[in-house]
Amino acid sequence: MSAPPEQKRLKGITLPPSGWTLAILLALYIFTxxxxxxxxxxxxxxxxxxxxxxxxxxxxxxxxxxxxxxxxxxxxxxxxxxxxxxxxxxxxxxxxxxxxxxxxxxxxxxxxxxxxxxxxxxxxxxxxxxxxxxxxxxxxxxxxxxxxxxxxxxxxxxxxxxxxxxxxxxxxxxxxxxxxxxxxxxxxxxxxxxxxxxxxxxxxxxxxxxxxxxxxxxxxxxxxxxxxxxxxxxxxxxxxxxxxxxxxxxxxxxxxxxxxxxxxxxxxxxxxxxxxxxxxxxxxxxxxxxxxxxxxxxxxxxxxxxxxxxxxxxxxxxxxxxxxxxxxxxxxxxxxxxxLRRGAANAFDWFNMITFSFFALLAWIGWSALVFDWPEKLGQQARQLEPGFVGQFNLFSSAFAVLGTLIWCWLIATSPRSPMRGIMHWMAGLTLFWLLIATLWMPWIDYGKTYRPVSAALAKALPEKRACIASLNLADSLLASFDYFDGIRTLSLSSRAGMNCDLLLTHGAPSPAGWQKVWEGGRPGDRRNNDKLQLYRRDVDTADRDQPGGAQQ
Incomplete structure (x- = not known):
């Protein structure tokens, strides 16, 4: 005797996905x-x-x-x-x-x-x-x-x-x-x-x-x-x-x-x-x-x-x-x-289920290495990429990641046969992978990408009494970050006002003549000189020579 339709529907989502199922999946994808x-x-x-x-x-x-x-x-x-x-x-x-x-x-x-x-x-x-x-x-x-x-x-x-x-x-x-x-x-x-x-x-x-x-x-x-x-x-x-x-x-x-x-x-x-x-x-x-x-x-x-x-x-x-x-x-x-023909559709569906299940497993193993230092070698490699990072266990994020993983397992086990099952599994798998990255790996990623510590170190290195800061080779994203984090604003060195500044901030530029380096910094993963920032103070002797009536050589 076949089960009534109400019981069949409880086994899994309907395909094509209904309005609420589609809305929840997309909202989870968007706002995570x-x-x-x-x-x-x-x-x-x-x-x-x-x-x-x-x-x-x-x-x-x-x-x-x-x-x-x-x-x-x-x-x-x-x-x-x-x-x-x-x-x-x-x-x-x-x-x-x-x-x-x-x-x-x-x-x-x-x-x-x-x-x-x-x-x-x-x-x-x-x-x-x-x-x-x-x-x-x-x-x-x-x-x-x-x-x-x-x-x-x-x-x-x-x-x-x-x-x-x-x-x-x-x-x-x-x-x-x-x-x-x-x-x-x-x-x-x-x-x-x-x-x-x-x-x-x-x-x-x-x-x-x-x-x-x-x-x-x-x-x-x-x-x-x-x-x-x-x-x-x-x-x-x-x-x-x-x-x-x-x-x-x-x-x-x-x-x-x-x-x-x-x-x-x-x-x-x-x-x-x-x-x-x-x-x-x-x-x-x-x-x-x-x-x-x-x-x-x-x-x-x-x-x-x-x-x-x-x-x-x-x-x-x-x-x-x-x-x-x-x-x-x-x-x-x-x-x-x-x-799409049945053989190709099934191959696409199996590819999606296997691929994202494998990626989910990798995300969990990587998280374990970051937080619990297991596997040990993987944890060492992660710390080498972002020196100084210390992983911490977050109960809410971990529970959310576990829930997402369980829903993925339920979805691939219960989805009915449909031409849309392959693309549904692709989208759900991509959402799961992004959710795991956002909940488990985000502290490590943000540690390596944020300029907040760099901005704080720069603000600490700046003298309290200064006229202005000129900038050379600074991208708009760096100008925006320093202004947002610590209210540090600069003037272009090529401008009339910037030429008279007593400080100069550069990014990956050669050491300018007539300036003395007072600070250098960068993000933990910035190992090359081209990735680092340098703060210079105008050389006193050069400044005197540039003034009207200054010393002549």
Missing amino acids: GLIGHDPWKNDDAVTIGVVHDLVRNGHWLTLSLAGTPYPDAPLHYWVAGATGHLFAWLLPLHEAARLASGAFTLLALAFIYLAARELHGREQAPAAPLLLAGSIGFLFHAHEAQPMLATLTAHTAAYWGLAQLNRRALRGACCFGAALGLGFLANGLAPMLPLLPVAAFAAWYSGDRQRALLMLLGSLLVAALLAGAWLGPLLLGAPDFLAAFWQGELALLRGGDQPLLNLMRLLGLLPWYAWPALPLAGWALWAKRRQLRTLPMALPVLAFLLTLLTIITYLGARSATALLLLPPLVLLAVPGVSS
Whole structure:
């Protein structure tokens, strides 16, 4: 006698995943790792530095970094500043600011689901957020303070609007126009350019072309109004900042001089960055080759090619800009999930279960080495990489990691047979691995990546009485970190004011003539001289010679 349906459902989740199952998995994926560590070098530190300046000084119209104007589009910084202010009672600013990245990521996954539902139907739509969140490159940027996430959200919303242009032209055009305007506020004009010919293509495919084109022209007005809400006050209140912003935009639009090199870099990046969306998109192209002229297939193909052209021509082949290639790849890959042959689907599923179970085991063994010094040799290697680190047992983090591991074991043992089981196991396994890294390994990773101790040592080395600090070869992320941690600000050595400073801070630069080194420091893993920071004091004899009427040789 077969069990009633209620009892069968208790054995495991249903596939395709229901709304609540999908929402819980994605929320766990998104918000794990946003907190619990300091700002890290590059985009994370720079973004938090700008937000810190914004919240502290209240200059929401114009952005600045460590006291210096930072002409960039403001949307992500505004949202991060808002979350930083709202959650200041609970979290430090850098962690509260990263919640904005979580919000944009959540919206991007929601919009890509809606776009896939319009293009491919309700049954296949859950594969879209699983594929986007499961892309390896997306994992890294979704958990840092990253302005490109706001642009990614705008792209996914735009695809949703264009996908419904034939069925609900007014709502689709309004959604597209809002996405276009907010995307400009997120990262400027260049990242939004590929959406314009894609929109014209979608209107041409519409049953009523004339009406669709008129709606899209109206959507441009919506976009212009949203952009003007910032540009207008900027023109009246800070024309110099606006001029610098447009100068940067025009420099991008003039294009780079290495498009072929950028293309080669992206082609080398995408096989792992866009896994598993890329191979599934390739399979969908082959399996649905007779449907390539239909909108569900043609729109993502065109969007991918135009976005690729924009990146290699204007934006540069960086990991952050490659995020914009993921939505069209995902929309193309969705039908590839359901059409994958049984043997390939089973092989993909077994690969996922074995791979992430193995990675989970490695994560636990590595944690044991960090905290309990077992295995001993592995613990010694970890301490050699980050000298001075002392692992400590945290009951809450360990319990959370155990719970995640048990849920993974339950999931792979009870998931029913379905074409979507492979991608579900991939996404769940990736979430488990990220959860284990965030709960077990984060103290060790943060110890090696944070500049907080370096900033504190630098602040201690600075004399109480000083005129100013000049800087040479300091990246924006370092300027942001020192300002955020200890309020240390510098002036560029090439500026008129910086040339008169009595202190000089350098990073990996040769010893300058006429300066005496008073301090050197770096993170525990910074062993090369190029990785370390040096603080110099102006040589007294040189300073006297440079003064009018000083000693002559």
